[in-house]
Amino acid sequence: xxxxxxxxxxxxxxxxxxxxxxxxxxxxDLLGQGGMGNVFVAEDTELGRKVALKVLRVGDAQGELVKxxxxxxxxxxxxxxxGIIPVHDLGLLPDGRVYYVTKLVQGQRLDEYxxxxxxxxxxxxxFLKVCEAVSYAHSQGVLHRDLKPANIMVGEFGEVLxxxxxxxxxxxRDECHTAAHGTPGYMPPEQIAGATLDARADVYALxxxxxxxxxxxxxxxxxxxxxxxxxxxxxxxxIRKALAQDAAGRYESxxxxxxxxxxxxxxxxxxxxxxxxxxxxxxxxxxxxxxxxILLTYMVIRLVFFLALRR
Amino acid sequence: xxxxxxxxxxxxxxxRALKSEDSATRSLxxxxxxxxxxxxxxxxxxxxxxxxxxxxxDAAQNFFAHVFEKETLAKYDSEKARFRGFVKLCLDRFLxxxxxxxxxxxxxxxxxxxxxxxxxxxTPLDPESPESLDRLFELEWRRSLFEAAVQxxxxxxxxxxxxxxxxxxxxYDLERGSANVLxxxxxxxxxxxxxxxxxxxxxxxxxxVRLALLEKLRSITATEEEFIEESQILLGSGRKPRA
Numbered sequence: 001x002x003x004x005x006x007x008x009x010x011x012x013x014x015x016x017x018x019x020x021x022x023x024x025x026x027x028x029d030l031l032g033q034g035g036m037g038n039v040f041v042a043e044d045t046e047l048g049r050k051v052a053l054k055v056l057r058v059g060d061a062q063g064e065l066v067k068x069x070x071x072x073x074x075x076x077x078x079x080x081x082x083g084i085i086p087v088h089d090l091g092l093l094p095d096g097r098v099y100y101v102t103k104l105v106q107g108q109r110l111d112e113y114x115x116x117x118x119x120x121x122x123x124x125x126x127f128l129k130v131c132e133a134v135s136y137a138h139s140q141g142v143l144h145r146d147l148k149p150a151n152i153m154v155g156e157f158g159e160v161l162x163x164x165x166x167x168x169x170x171x172x173r174d175e176c177h178t179a180a181h182g183t184p185g186y187m188p189p190e191q192i193a194g195a196t197l198d199a200r201a202d203v204y205a206l207x208x209x210x211x212x213x214x215x216x217x218x219x220x221x222x223x224x225x226x227x228x229x230x231x232x233x234x235x236x237x238x239i240r241k242a243l244a245q246d247a248a249g250r251y252e253s254x255x256x257x258x259x260x261x262x263x264x265x266x267x268x269x270x271x272x273x274x275x276x277x278x279x280x281x282x283x284x285x286x287x288x289x290x291x292x293x294i295l296l297t298y299m300v301i302r303l304v305f306f307l308a309l310r311r
Numbered sequence: 312x313x314x315x316x317x318x319x320x321x322x323x324x325x326x327r328a329l330k331s332e333d334s335a336t337r338s339l340x341x342x343x344x345x346x347x348x349x350x351x352x353x354x355x356x357x358x359x360x361x362x363x364x365x366x367x368x369d370a371a372q373n374f375f376a377h378v379f380e381k382e383t384l385a386k387y388d389s390e391k392a393r394f395r396g397f398v399k400l401c402l403d404r405f406l407x408x409x410x411x412x413x414x415x416x417x418x419x420x421x422x423x424x425x426x427x428x429x430x431x432x433x434t435p436l437d438p439e440s441p442e443s444l445d446r447l448f449e450l451e452w453r454r455s456l457f458e459a460a461v462q463x464x465x466x467x468x469x470x471x472x473x474x475x476x477x478x479x480x481x482x483y484d485l486e487r488g489s490a491n492v493l494x495x496x497x498x499x500x501x502x503x504x505x506x507x508x509x510x511x512x513x514x515x516x517x518x519x520v521r522l523a524l525l526e527k528l529r530s531i532t533a534t535e536e537e538f539i540e541e542s543q544i545l546l547g548s549g550r551k552p553r554a
Contacts, residue, residue: 001458007485008454011461014484015521016546019514036539057542058525095518 018055019094025053025101037097041104044088051088052104056097073100075142076165083133085153085163105161111149114213120235123213124261127206129160131258134206137162138199138254145197147205148186149212189245200247203257207242207250214239234264237273326394326533329385337385343530344384345375347459348398351451355402358447374405389533393541399448453545460524461485464516467523472512478502479509480516 003011016038020027024046031039031052042053076087089101108116110126117123130152134144144151144165151164182191188204191197212218214235215227225243228236238260244250251257251272260270267287269275275283285292328340352374357367378384378401387397468477483498495513499506528545532538 001462003454003458003461003485005450007487008450008457010487011457011484011520012453012546015517015524017517019518021511021514033543057546058539095521 016057018053018097018099021094023091025051027053042101044101050104052102053099054102055093055099058097079137079140079142079165081133081136083129083160083162084137084165085161087165102163105153105155105163107153107155107159107161109150110152110154110209111212111216111218113154114149114216120214121265124265126154126158126160127210127213128258128261130162130209131206131254131261133160133162134202135254135258137165138202143197143199144202144205145191146182146186147202147209148183149209149218152209188247190247198247199253200250203242203250203254204244204247206254206257207239210242211239232264233279234270234273234275238264238270241272324533325530326387326389329382329387341379341384344398345379347455347527347531348452349375350455350458351448352398352402354451355399355444355448356406359406359444370406370409373409374402377405387533389537393537394531394533395449395452395541399445449544456524456527456545459527460520463523463527464520467519468516473516475502476512476516476519479512480520483509483513484517 018027018040020042024044025042026045027040027042028050029041031041033039036058037054037056040053040055042051043049044051070090073087073090076084080086085102085105087100087102091099093099107113110130113126114123117126130147134147137144142165144162146164147162151162153161153163155161182205186205186208188197188201191201191204211225211228214231215225217225217227225239228239231239238257242250242257251260256271260272263270267283269280269283325340325343328336329344331337331340349371353367353371356362356370356374357364360367360370362370383401384398387394391397392400464480465477468474479498479502482501483493483495487493493501495506495509499509502509504512524545525542528541529538532541
C-alpha cells in the first residue's frame with residue numbers, strides 16, 4: 001500500500017488533532033505549531049468563551065510530563081500580573097497527551113509587532129512592559145527560561161503579555177539546573193550547559209529579544225547578531241551587556257536592564273556605555289534642543305545689537 | 312481492548328539494538344531499520360540517478376547489503392547527528408563510491424565524470440537537486456512510517472469493533488480522493504451507523520494509528536530529544552496554522 005501525498009497530508013492532520021471527548025473544550029482552529037506541540041483556538045463550551053488550548057505532541061509514558069506541567073501551572077497560577085498570561089486548566093487526553101488551557105490573546109507576536117512599528121521609542125516602551133512582567137515573576141521567585149519574541153504578545157490596546165511559562169522554574173528550586181529547556185539563540189551558555197540559573201539567564205534572553213525587537217533580525221540564532229552596528233551605540237552596548245557570555249558581565253537584574261532603557265528614552269547616559277566628550281555634547285544638545293535654540297537665538301540677537309551699537 | 316501499548320516503549324530502539332552483542336537482537340533491529348528506510352532509499356536513488364524502478368531497487372538492495380556487511384549503521388553516534396541524517400549520509404557516500412567504481416570500470420580507470428553535473432545516463436542533474444532530494448527523502452521517510460503504522464493498526468484490528476473502526480478509517484481517511492470527500496453523515500449511512508458512532512470510531516482508530524506511528528518512530532530514533540524533534544517533522548507537516 002502506497003499512500004498518496006494528499007492522503008499523507010490528511011493523515012498528518014487528523015491523527016494529530018486532539019480527541020477532546022469528555023472535556024468541555026471543542027477545537028475551532030489551529031493557531032500555531034511549536035517544538036513541543038500545537039496550539040489551538042478552542043471553545044470552552046461551559047463558559048461559552050474562546051481559549052487557547054496547547055496540546056503536547058508526545059504522550060507521557062511515566063507521568064513525568066503531567067507532574068511537570070502541573071508544577072508549571074501552579075507556578076503560572078501564582079503569578080498574578082497583567083503582563084502574564086493566566087492558565088485556566090490542565091488535563092490529559094485519552095492518548096496520553098497533556099493539554100493546558102490559557103486565556104486566548106488577540107494581538108501580534110513581538111516580532112510581528114516590531115516589523116510593523118517604525119518608532120524605536122515605541123518599541124522600547126513595549127520592551128519595558130515585558131521587563132516589568134519578567135521582573136515581577138523574578139520577585140515571586142520564578143524564572144521564565146524561554147523568553148523570546150514568539151512568547152510575547154502585544155495586544156490590540158498596546159498591552160503586553162508574556163506567554164508560555166511552560167519551562168518556568170522557581171529561582172531557588174533544584175530543578176533550576178536540570179536539562180537545557182529553551183530556545184537556541186535565546187539561551188545563555190549556563191542554560192545550555194545545564195548549570196544553575198538565576199535572574200541573569202532571563203536577562204540574556206531579554207537581550208536577544210531586544211536585539212530582534214530593534215533590528216527585526218530574526219536570523220540571529222543562526223547567523224550571529226550582525227545588525228548591532230546599525231543601532232545607536234548605547235542601545236548596542238546594552239544588548240551586548242545583556243548578552244555577555246559570562247553571567248557576571250550581564251545586568252544583575254531585569255530591573256537594571258529596564259533602568260538603562262528608561263535612561264536611553266530620557267536622553268540620559270546609560271550604564272552600559274561610556275560616552276566620548278563629543279557624544280556627551282551631542283546628546284546634551286539633542287536632549288535640550290529647545291533651551292539650546294532659545295539660548296542661541298538670544299546670543300544672535302545680542303550680537304546683532306552689539307554690532308549695530310558699535311556702528 | 313487494543314493491542315497497542317498506550318505509550319511507545321522508551322527502552323527499546325532499533326538504533327541501540329543495532330549495536331547489541333546478541334545476533335538475534337541485531338537482526339530484528341536491522342529488519343526494522345531496513346523495512347522503514349527501504350522506500351526513502353529506493354526513491355532517493357531513483358530520483359538522483361533517474362533510474363528505472365528495477366535499477367533503483369537493485370541499487371537500494373546493494374546499499375542495504377553494503378551497510379549490513381560493513382555494519383555501518385552500528386557506528387552511528389547520536390551526539391553527532393539524527394539517525395535519518397546519518398542514513399542519508401551513508402547513502403550519499405555509497406552512491407559516490409559506487410558511481411566512481413562504475414565509471415572507472417567503464418573507462419578503464421580514466422577520468423571520472425563529476426557526480427554533481429551528470430546523471431547516470433549522462434544528462435545534467437537538476438541544479439536544485441540536493442535540496443529537492445533532501446525533501447524527497449524526508450517525504451518518503453514520513454510516508455514509510457505512516458504506511459507501517461497503518462499496516463500495524465490493521466494487523467492489530469482483530470476484534471469486530473476494531474475491524475469496523477479500521478474499515479471506517481480506511482473508507483474515510485485512506486480512500487479519500489481530492490474531490491467528493493465523504494461527510495460523516497454519508498459514511499454513517501453507508502455503514503448503517505449513527506454519525507456520532509462514526510466520529511467515535513474514527514477517533515479511536517486515529518488514536519491507534521497515532522500510537523503505532525510514534526512507536527515506529529521511537530524504534531528508529533536513539534534519544535528522547537531526537538524522538539521529539541523527529542515527531543515534530545513527522546506530525547507537524549499536515550495542516551498549516553491560520554495566518
